[in-house]
Amino acid sequence: MLTLVVGLLTLVFGALFLLFSLPARPPQSSELVKYGTGMACAGAALLLLRLAAFVLPEWNARRRSPSLRMRREEYARHQSRTSAPNRARGSEGGVLILMLILVGLVAALLAQSHALARARAARETALRERTMLRQAAIEAAREALQRLADDEDLGVDSASESWAAPLDRETPLGIATRVRVRDEQARFDLNNLGVAAGPGRRSAEDIVMDIKTLCGDFSPATRVAALRDFIDPDSAGPREADFYQKLNPPHRCADRVLSGWREAMVVDGWDESILARRPRERIAGSFDAQFVDQVALIPLPRTRPIPININTASRETLRAVMGIEQDRLVDMVLTLREIRPIRQLDVFIVTASPETFDRLRPFIDVRSRHFRVHARAEWNGRRYDIEALAVRSDDGRVRIAQWVEDDLT
Numbered sequence: 001m002l003t004l005v006v007g008l009l010t011l012v013f014g015a016l017f018l019l020f021s022l023p024a025r026p027p028q029s030s031e032l033v034k035y036g037t038g039m040a041c042a043g044a045a046l047l048l049l050r051l052a053a054f055v056l057p058e059w060n061a062r063r064r065s066p067s068l069r070m071r072r073e074e075y076a077r078h079q080s081r082t083s084a085p086n087r088a089r090g091s092e093g094g095v096l097i098l099m100l101i102l103v104g105l106v107a108a109l110l111a112q113s114h115a116l117a118r119a120r121a122a123r124e125t126a127l128r129e130r131t132m133l134r135q136a137a138i139e140a141a142r143e144a145l146q147r148l149a150d151d152e153d154l155g156v157d158s159a160s161e162s163w164a165a166p167l168d169r170e171t172p173l174g175i176a177t178r179v180r181v182r183d184e185q186a187r188f189d190l191n192n193l194g195v196a197a198g199p200g201r202r203s204a205e206d207i208v209m210d211i212k213t214l215c216g217d218f219s220p221a222t223r224v225a226a227l228r229d230f231i232d233p234d235s236a237g238p239r240e241a242d243f244y245q246k247l248n249p250p251h252r253c254a255d256r257v258l259s260g261w262r263e264a265m266v267v268d269g270w271d272e273s274i275l276a277r278r279p280r281e282r283i284a285g286s287f288d289a290q291f292v293d294q295v296a297l298i299p300l301p302r303t304r305p306i307p308i309n310i311n312t313a314s315r316e317t318l319r320a321v322m323g324i325e326q327d328r329l330v331d332m333v334l335t336l337r338e339i340r341p342i343r344q345l346d347v348f349i350v351t352a353s354p355e356t357f358d359r360l361r362p363f364i365d366v367r368s369r370h371f372r373v374h375a376r377a378e379w380n381g382r383r384y385d386i387e388a389l390a391v392r393s394d395d396g397r398v399r400i401a402q403w404v405e406d407d408l409t
């Protein structure tokens with residue numbers, strides 16, 4: 001009886017496994033087929049064994065000897081009259097409990113295997129989608145970098161050039177990609193604070209103070225000096241290594257160019273609020289510029305300042321770099337570049353004095369070498385972002401100076 005029940009159950013569960021394997025996907029289905037085939041074979045073997053060991057010999061014996069059959073029947077009747085019912089019931093109860101335990105075990109095994117396979121399939125799907133999104137974002141970024149390299153006029157750069165146009169696409173797989181290329185030299189690079197001003201030249205510190213003033217901060221000197229000390233390689237100043245070592249907890253003074261905004265937030269007097277956009281209506285007039293729109297952080301060491309591009313910089317950045325008092329010069333630049341991008345800096349010598357031109361020369365240019373590429377791929381509510389800092393040399397070759405990937409899924 002036991003072999004019959006166990007054999008039948010194993011066979012049935014083997015068949016169930018095989019049935020489950022039909023709608024399942026490759027890694028899951030092959031495992032289910034493996035389990036199912038094994039169990040079905042074991043069940044069938046058990047039933048065959050029972051057939052060969054008990055059923056066939058009994059059937060043969062009965063067929064050959066009618067007297068034996070009669071004796072068996074008489075014995076069975078006798079057993080049923082005496083203690084047999086109790087024993088049979090006990091044996092049937094044992095088989096039933098065993099059967100239930102077996103059913104439970106197999107069901108648990110089946111459920112666990114199913115859950116594991118589903119979790120694995122979900123992980124694999126997520127990984128596949130992430131790879132697809134990443135590939136699409138890389139492809140989009142690569143196309144933007146190629147457009148930068150293909151710039152036909154490397155002598156001048158303006159916001160109307162093809163590399164500056166937004167690039168929105170959809171891949172054949174339905175992944176939406178968008179790329180934006182930002183001229184990093186349209187803004188003033190705060191890392192210029194690490195370069196000492198030459199004689200007769202405007203200092204980066206004065207420029208950053210003018211930016212802060214245009215943004216409504218009328219007492220920026222201490223904060224700007226702290227940022228300068230943090231970036232410049234020397235240790236002469238009020239906010240150098242000794243100041244940061246005395247803090248609790250102490251931290252290091254960078255004394256080099258900053259690689260990102262997080263580093264700038266360590267500087268005494270600087271925090272996230274400096275990068276937050278202020279409501280325009282709070283300060284009316286010409287002091288409502290947004291600091292975050294005027295500045296950049298190009299994480300490259302330098303011996304000379306990285307200039308702004310006067311063809312792409314905003315009015316506020318132009319005012320800060322040339323000096324708040326240089327409105328005439330700023331207006332002239334804005335008027336000239338409306339007509340066509342400014343190709344030569346000679347125009348400054350005509351409008352401003354040679355001294356003014358000399359003072360500003362390290363901070364102004366008509367072309368750009370540093371670009372920030374933002375590529376995003378989106379599909380099915382998942383997002384993948386790539387941000388790259390591209391540096392274009394004078395011969396048009398583009399190299400990646402910084403590459404950051406952000407999986408926003």
Ligand SMILES: [Ca+2]
Pocket residue numbers: 151152153154155156157158161
């Ligand atoms: Ca160009």
Ligand SMILES: [Ca+2]
Pocket residue numbers: 228229230231232233234235236240255
């Ligand atoms: Ca320093």
